[in-house]
Amino acid sequence: MAATVKYDEVETGQQIPPADYPVRRVNLVMYAGASGDFNPIHWNERFAKTVGLPDVIAHGMFTMAQGGRFVTDWAGDPGAIVDYGVRFSSMVVVPDDEQGAVITVSGVIEEKLEDNRVVVALTARSGDSRVLSKARAVVQLA
Amino acid sequence: MALNRDFVGRASAPSAPYEVSRVKIKEFATAIGDNNPIYRDREAAQAAGHPDVVAPPTFPIVFSLAGGTILADPELGLNFAMVVHGEQRFEYQRPIHAGDELVSVSTVTDIRSVGRNELITVKSDVTTVDGEPVCTTYNTIVERGGAG
Numbered sequence: 001m002a003a004t005v006k007y008d009e010v011e012t013g014q015q016i017p018p019a020d021y022p023v024r025r026v027n028l029v030m031y032a033g034a035s036g037d038f039n040p041i042h043w044n045e046r047f048a049k050t051v052g053l054p055d056v057i058a059h060g061m062f063t064m065a066q067g068g069r070f071v072t073d074w075a076g077d078p079g080a081i082v083d084y085g086v087r088f089s090s091m092v093v094v095p096d097d098e099q100g101a102v103i104t105v106s107g108v109i110e111e112k113l114e115d116n117r118v119v120v121a122l123t124a125r126s127g128d129s130r131v132l133s134k135a136r137a138v139v140q141l142a
Numbered sequence: 143m144a145l146n147r148d149f150v151g152r153a154s155a156p157s158a159p160y161e162v163s164r165v166k167i168k169e170f171a172t173a174i175g176d177n178n179p180i181y182r183d184r185e186a187a188q189a190a191g192h193p194d195v196v197a198p199p200t201f202p203i204v205f206s207l208a209g210g211t212i213l214a215d216p217e218l219g220l221n222f223a224m225v226v227h228g229e230q231r232f233e234y235q236r237p238i239h240a241g242d243e244l245v246s247v248s249t250v251t252d253i254r255s256v257g258r259n260e261l262i263t264v265k266s267d268v269t270t271v272d273g274e275p276v277c278t279t280y281n282t283i284v285e286r287g288g289a290g
Contacts, residue, residue, distance in 0.1 A: 021175065027173070031174065033169075033173065034166075034169045034172070034174075034204070035170070035173070035203055035204055037203075039225070041226075051223055051224060052286075059227070060227035064230055065199075065200045066174070066175075068174075068198060068199040069175070069176045069178075069198070071199075072176075072178065072198070072199065073178070077180065077190050078178065078180055078196050078197075078198060079180075079190070079191070079236075079237035081199045082233070082234050083231070084232050085229070085230065085231030085280070086229065086230055086231070087229045088226070088227050088228060088229065088230075137199075
């Protein structure tokens, strides 16, 4: 609960520098195991194609987790996030090669609330697609 | 197939208690590629004011997917092969940490059609076994082509 960022030192409109999070098939296998979401669209290309997807896609929750990581790394303490919500607007397609895909997350201080809280608006992209929309975290600052 | 609107308002029975362990938090943090010591090292967590290692913000998905007991009811008519995740939100009353024993009650709050898709939203109220509120999750899933 000890965010290292001070409320008085941030301003509305302030940008948080972007970060790149690579995702390969092995990450999706690990995420499936850790989360318990074994939907084959996240690890089985043959199945993904039979249900009309271009290839294996990342779990939406994996992408949301990268956005969460972006905010907690900025705030300094995971316990500082008091609300976090996203809409999954596009798929992160993860090809079966060494490069995989990259999720790029950036943020901006959208609003300063009372009680030292701020709203961080997140943007997450993979390739040409915006993969999260309406992505907002409310963070309790010091 | 269109989802059964009679399910709006339906609530699950309280889940069996889910025991949050250091090992599971570490496994989850590793799976999302996050090396933050607050997820792994009790001393680092305590230095930040927490009683034990803390769970990452999206960790509640591990046990709140138990809303699945409603989603798996054949009367609802959900085709899991066509499901993708639409929206997700977590409201935290306090951080989750190792040692917590958590109970979830899930309620279907909305079913609607958007274009050819069916959307269903499940809210889960997560408390400790003693009834202390910990977080509220909102999970909207999309059945592609379900309304077609």
